[in-house]
Amino acid sequence: MHDMSSGITTDEPTAVLHTGWTRRVVGHAAILILVNVMVDTVIASPTFVLPELSDAFDTHQFAWIDSSAMLAGATWAPLLGKSADIHGKRTVLILTLLVAGTGGIVCLLAPHISVFVLGRVLQGAAVAGLFLTVAIVRDLCAPKFAMVVTGVITSGSAVFGIVSPFVLEVATDAFGWRVVFVLSAAFAGMAAVFVRCVIPDSRNRTPGRVDVAGALTLGGGLAGVLAYISLGQEFGWLSGASLAFLIGGVAALLVWYVVLSRVPEPVIDIRGISSALGLGLLVVVMGTGAYRSMLQLFGLLVDVDPDDGLGYGIAGPGALGLMFGIPSVGIMLGGVLAGWIGTRVGPAWPLAAGITLGATASLVMFTAGTDTLPVAVVCSFMFSLTAGSLVTSGFNLASVLAPPERQGTVSSMVMVMVAIGSVTMSFIGSAVLGAHEIVFEGEKVSSSAGIHAYIAVAGCVFVLAAVPTFFLVRTMRGRVVPDVSEVTHKDLEHAGR
Template sequence: MPDMSSDTTAQRPPADLHTGWTGRVIGYVAVLVLVNVMVDTVLASPTFVLPQLRDAFDTTQFAWLDSSAMLAGAMWAPLLGKTADIYGKRRILVITLIVAGLGGLVSLLAPNIGVFVLGRVLQGAAVAALFLTVAIIRDVCAPKFAMIVTGVVTSGSAAFGIVQPFVLEIATKVFGWQFVFVVSAAFAAVAALFVRLVIPNSRITTPGRVDVAGALVLGGGLAGVLVYISLGQEFGWLSLLPVAALVLGVVALLVWYFVLSRVPEPVIDVRGISAVLGLGLLVVVMGTGAYRSMLALFSLLIDVSPDEGLGYGIAGPAALGLMFGIPSIGIMLGGIVAGAIATRVGPAWPLAAGLTLGTIASLTMFTVGAANLPIAVICSFLLSVTAGSLVTSGFNLASILAPPERQGTVSSMVMVMVAIGSVTMSFVGSAILGATDVVVAGETVNSSLGVHSYIAVAGCAFVLAAVPVTFLLRRMRGHVVTDVPVSQV
């Protein structure tokens, strides 16, 4: 990726970067892992209580309940990434944590689904917190060591995820779904305080302007297309409201691409994305989208007993904890191992390995896992390894292709791809389930056809991602990761 940055306000010599584990680095990592624990409470925890949220707000649009924060994150990420490069990563990270905490309180007190989604939109700022933790690591660590630390920071929060489902399963039965948002708001407040006290201020910034209009138009365009996918299944694909949302979304995306993306400092410089980075982003958008959609499906499968004879369902003792707790080890394993491997062979190979595991897990779920809890747990574990590997490798790929002063902007592109993939696949899955509902004993339920079609689509996404990852492996052949910053190469 060409270096299109302006002159930086500070150039850090390589000697100032950490190249190994010290007490100070461990302190930074501990705080940044805490930040990502908060991100998990925003993005993953609501997945555990989707059936309760669906009943509380009397809606079939589970994708909005689950993915509205991620959708908002796709809008927040490029804006906050650019802002962080200009004004400092620590400052923007603290602001995102405060906004996400306020969003948790709004969702907690929401009287209807409209207010709830508004709270989730505010919580979407947490999506930016994830990529800012990676950008901060690149600020303080040498490139090669940073790949290992990135794996720890992006996946270390999964240690909390091991016990989280077991705790939430008990707590939500006692206190209701609201408990999830109390925890999220509390973590946001604590994380903001520790970031302010422990993380050093950014020494690498770059002059520039923030294209707020471009970010709003781009985000609005994405939202319009996804609203069409969501509402089309309920009101009809050719009904006025869904079609109007689609038209407005497409027009906004066209205006952004042909007009606003050509301004001197666009919120995302699509024309400056190298072929290598573009291939990596394409892999991330399909792979993480498939994983996140499967995560949402698991929550619905847990709510159905195989004894109901629907052809799916994995309800059983401690099913929530087994499906979301034990596989958290897979996220840590995938992220940490991917970071370690990347220092030797580059981040493309861990990306390929993650996709392979995701494909195997999806195929197994499609054949026997949808109605068998032990097999479903194994598949969830494999998919979690996939998630850890894809996210860590995506960030590592972006980080070695971007100069230090543009880490926030380029890392935000990875997060946008994660968000777009996650939201798109969740809405597509929701549309599949909605279109294949059946009535059993007077109650509308998901059909076996719908569930297995859902899994098949996720599996196809993994398979299709193998195409760009093959070209990526060829492009990255012979590439050696060094501790020389990209801007000096």
């Protein structure tokens, strides 16, 4: 079997790969950023209307409503990544946008929670949009320049995050929770039209077929295990429903690993993953999971007044905008810097910087940031730099270690790690808070001990992530990304070893 990290190859003449910013490149980047704005409307925007959704569907399953799209994204990713390599990244991206837009319409019109969750599952296809935009950049740009552009498109959508809390607050007050899904479907439709009309189709394709049975089995296994993590806290870790998800998911993963991953063209060649790529994926799953869990905690802290005497809380004038607006700038800055630094020293070092920042922010948050808004804002900004750096560097690492004809497949693995880390750590954090609840004014609330335990868990995950990061930096030492003009076949073969 081919090693997924077999090197950097190109099927196109060097003249057609962009090496710097031009009007055409700016136009392509703007459209790909629009795609990722749509992804944000699927993943993040519904969190602003969770109470309204709870009332509309008479349910308290906040976590399931919030995480269903990310769970579905982990299921969609392997199938869409392999399909993109075979049938073309632009074609699959357009289909992905149309499916996600349809999901938004289903959510908009859903009469029952089960139909709403089905819509969220369809919307989950949008998660693939992020890694497909990265794969398209790798087809259009020379290797070094592609790292910079990747930083711009993966973090540029954060600009939308600066204004979205304020816009959505006004819009939902005027039109209700459904406006969130109107916007999501509209962004999906616009992005599909622009991608079809402006983004060129890729010449880098891999002859073969999509192992649909393997993709569905792998995706179903991931969904089963993640659903157990999602529902175990609510229904009990040993309840029949929870165990059914776990057993079914583990069984599907075993069937895929033992049988279906050995077919001539598996959806993911797991045995061909190099040590460098494996270490990078491990860093991404731990680092992004820890960051996402802290983002969830900030939402809790903003709702609690420090004068309540609980030992935590940062509610106050402008707290929501400061905690969720300024960090959007940090995500954009972290992504752009990670791409720029990666062109000079490789993607492993900015990945390491992101982990270091996350661990430092966790320490500061633990010691002084749970009841002081200025400190919490600084920590939130540091975490956002971490997020931008980790996502951009994770995709850049995959781009460096995979040839163009397998960019979709390998980039999808990064997205699966982001989804797994996000869902797992969010629910671990929820379980920690649930185990430390106290009664305050007749209601159950999180205790100060629970809040600090939550931060400690996230900090420990960052510290543990430093271990594979160290070995990754050692493994990648001396392997600088070549410019397209510097690439020869001999160099390419050497780069994959």
